[in-house]
Amino acid sequence: MAEYKKPKTKAEFDKNFKQKKPLMNDTEAFYEASRCLFCYDAPCIQACPTSIDIPLFIKQIHTDNITGASKTIFDSNWLGNACGVVCPTGVLCEGACVYNHQDVPPIQIGRLQNYATNKTIDAEKVIFKVGESNGKKIAIIGAGPAGIACACEARTLGYDVDIYEAKDKPSGLTVYGIAPYKITNEEVLKEVDYLQKQLSFNIKYNNAINSKEELAALETNYDAIFIGVGLGVTRHLGMDGEDKEGVVGAVEFIEELRMKQHEIKVPAKVVVLGGGNTAMDAASEAARMGARKTVLAYRNSKQKMGAYGFEYDLAISAGVDSLFNVTPIAITGNGKVEGVKFAKTEMVDGKLQTNMNNTFIVRCDMVIKATGQAKQGHLYAMIDDLDLDNKTRIKINDEFQTSNPKYFAGGDAVNGGAEVVNAAYDGKMAAQGIHNWLNK
Ligand SMILES: Cc1cc2nc3c(=O)[nH]c(=O)nc-3n(C[C@H](O)[C@H](O)[C@H](O)COP(=O)(O)OP(=O)(O)OC[C@H]3O[C@@H](n4cnc5c(N)ncnc54)[C@H](O)[C@@H]3O)c2cc1C
Ligand code: SF4
Numbered sequence: 001m002a003e004y005k006k007p008k009t010k011a012e013f014d015k016n017f018k019q020k021k022p023l024m025n026d027t028e029a030f031y032e033a034s035r036c037l038f039c040y041d042a043p044c045i046q047a048c049p050t051s052i053d054i055p056l057f058i059k060q061i062h063t064d065n066i067t068g069a070s071k072t073i074f075d076s077n078w079l080g081n082a083c084g085v086v087c088p089t090g091v092l093c094e095g096a097c098v099y100n101h102q103d104v105p106p107i108q109i110g111r112l113q114n115y116a117t118n119k120t121i122d123a124e125k126v127i128f129k130v131g132e133s134n135g136k137k138i139a140i141i142g143a144g145p146a147g148i149a150c151a152c153e154a155r156t157l158g159y160d161v162d163i164y165e166a167k168d169k170p171s172g173l174t175v176y177g178i179a180p181y182k183i184t185n186e187e188v189l190k191e192v193d194y195l196q197k198q199l200s201f202n203i204k205y206n207n208a209i210n211s212k213e214e215l216a217a218l219e220t221n222y223d224a225i226f227i228g229v230g231l232g233v234t235r236h237l238g239m240d241g242e243d244k245e246g247v248v249g250a251v252e253f254i255e256e257l258r259m260k261q262h263e264i265k266v267p268a269k270v271v272v273l274g275g276g277n278t279a280m281d282a283a284s285e286a287a288r289m290g291a292r293k294t295v296l297a298y299r300n301s302k303q304k305m306g307a308y309g310f311e312y313d314l315a316i317s318a319g320v321d322s323l324f325n326v327t328p329i330a331i332t333g334n335g336k337v338e339g340v341k342f343a344k345t346e347m348v349d350g351k352l353q354t355n356m357n358n359t360f361i362v363r364c365d366m367v368i369k370a371t372g373q374a375k376q377g378h379l380y381a382m383i384d385d386l387d388l389d390n391k392t393r394i395k396i397n398d399e400f401q402t403s404n405p406k407y408f409a410g411g412d413a414v415n416g417g418a419e420v421v422n423a424a425y426d427g428k429m430a431a432q433g434i435h436n437w438l439n440k
Helices: 010-016 026-034 043-047 054-062 066-076 080-086 098-102 109-122 145-156 185-199 212-221 250-263 277-288 309-317 420-438
Strands: 137-141 160-164 202-204 224-227 247-249 269-273 293-297 321-323 326-332 339-348 351-363 366-369 407-409
Touching: 010 250, 026 054, 026 109, 043 054, 054 066, 054 109, 066 080, 066 109, 080 109, 080 185, 080 420, 109 185, 137 145, 137 212, 145 160, 145 185, 145 224, 145 420, 224 420, 247 250, 250 277, 250 366, 269 277, 277 293, 277 309, 277 366, 309 321, 326 351, 407 420
Parallel strands: 137 160, 137 224, 160 202, 224 407, 247 366, 269 293, 269 366, 293 321
Antiparallel strands: 326 339, 339 351
């Protein structure tokens, strides 16, 4: 079990958040590529949401055709570099590798993908071509993975593209949310810069679309609009004491951590509420920021947690303790958080019940709520005839078109929260959907 010292410098921060999938060197990549069996009907391709031709790019790496390998990757996935290190490969491509059936470690597909694209990006190789202008314009709301992928694909099809982004950086949660031990800010931004230089789409930063008037202007000035706004802020729990100083939402905590790194202070004792991947990340990050005790508290059993097993193991290996079958009922403290009052939960007739006769307090100086993000319903409500499902997700058809034909959508706003690779796929396919619709 690791114990982390509070990082005081960038170098100490980088040490505590050492990359889980470091960049391969040429020799490692060559040997790893030589292990591929080039399966017929490769199961890894089926398991990749963007269907990258994995055996082909691995062969290209093996024959030192790195630019060709990158082209193969980006042709399917515009965020191919980031995905190589942030994808949960164990449940996607690498989880499907036939070596798993032979008790042999699967091919490190993600790291190979990251190796090839990194080299091509660093060498500033020009591998994309803007399509001949068709005189039409697309507006994209949100410069996250879905929005960026949509922009890239639309540029290759000859559209002018403007992205309207609320924040001052591109790539959404890839830079603001994903754990720093998976990818650095520099690497995320480098990929978008590389794409933008070749495909020249505009990003209008600090430009949130928040009013009916702004939407009306987009509708007038553009032929189609793509909604790639992801999810919103951490949901309010409505619990006693939730407004005390020291109670923060997980996405807000992680965003500050990613932007300010060693400059943020995490106190000695932290409680993280939740059982999903975001809770695991937040707990692991608090421990790596030098919290002496980080406790992860989940209302159900370990088996019922939504998080991937490997994300839980990672948090535990960072020194995080866990409490199962407990539910928070109040945050205690005089203005500032001093603890969380929990009640035990138990399954009664297949239903999770709270036992108010069995309560206890865990002392802490900070509470991180990783209990889900709100949806962007306020924005959707301003768009005429936009159908949502009962979870406030935007409904789309096979072409990624919404019930208001001018609007297309993808990424977390549609799937309710998945992975970067899903958003990248959606953005690409939505651009093709827009193209098909405008050329009917
Ligand atoms: C804590 C955390 C950790 C994660 N870890 C991983 C991981 O390890 N691997 C992985 O693959 N996935 C991970 N994910 C999921 C992944 O980040 C998302 O699935 C992906 O970023 C979704 O892309 P998106 O483009 O749909 O939305 P987002 O990435 O959320 O991007 C939406 C963009 O729209 C902008 N925006 C929002 N509203 C407006 C508006 N009104 N006007 C203009 N702009 C607006 C936002 O500022 C943002 O830039 C994680 C998510 C979280 C929360
Ligand atoms: S995009 Fe992700 S799932 Fe697809 S091959 Fe690359 S690492 Fe695997």
